[in-house]
Amino acid sequence: MATFDNISVTGDAAINRHLQVLGGTTLQDVNSQNQTIQQSLNVNGSQTIAGHLQVNGSATVLQHLGAGQSLSANENVVAGSKLISLGVPAVPPVSAAPSGVTFYNATNSGQPGLVLKGTDGNNYVLFIDVSSGTPTLGIHRI
Secondary structure, three states: OOOOOOOOOOOOOOOOOOOOOOOOOOOEEOOOOOEEEOOOOOOOOOHHHHHHOEEEEEOOOOOOOOOOOOOOOOOOOOOOOOOOOOOOOOOOOOOOOOOEEEEEEEOOOOOOEEEEEEOOOEEEEEEOOHHHHHHHEEEEEO
């Protein structure tokens, strides 16, 4: 295999096997008409993406995934242990109204809310119920 100190590609390039970059690399317009990663891109160090990253298959983060502003999911966000909010709530400047927790026996697998595992091993969804006019915490088994 040939070894080069510097390679400059000004047109199109097809690499049928492996591209290994030990220093730095800049990819512009990845997944555009000119550059497409068909199978996998492995980054052993760090990767900065100035625009957006779209993964059509799946992505695995072994250590930490940080989002500077928000993290969105069209369906589920699954946590193996805890889903933690670091924000500190503030008490509103009004007196608290008495409210409770309402348990619903009927199940609704499509109910949006926070899903937690109960001590019985079943999954429960927590949601805010305002059907009575006063917000209460609702819970039911799914």
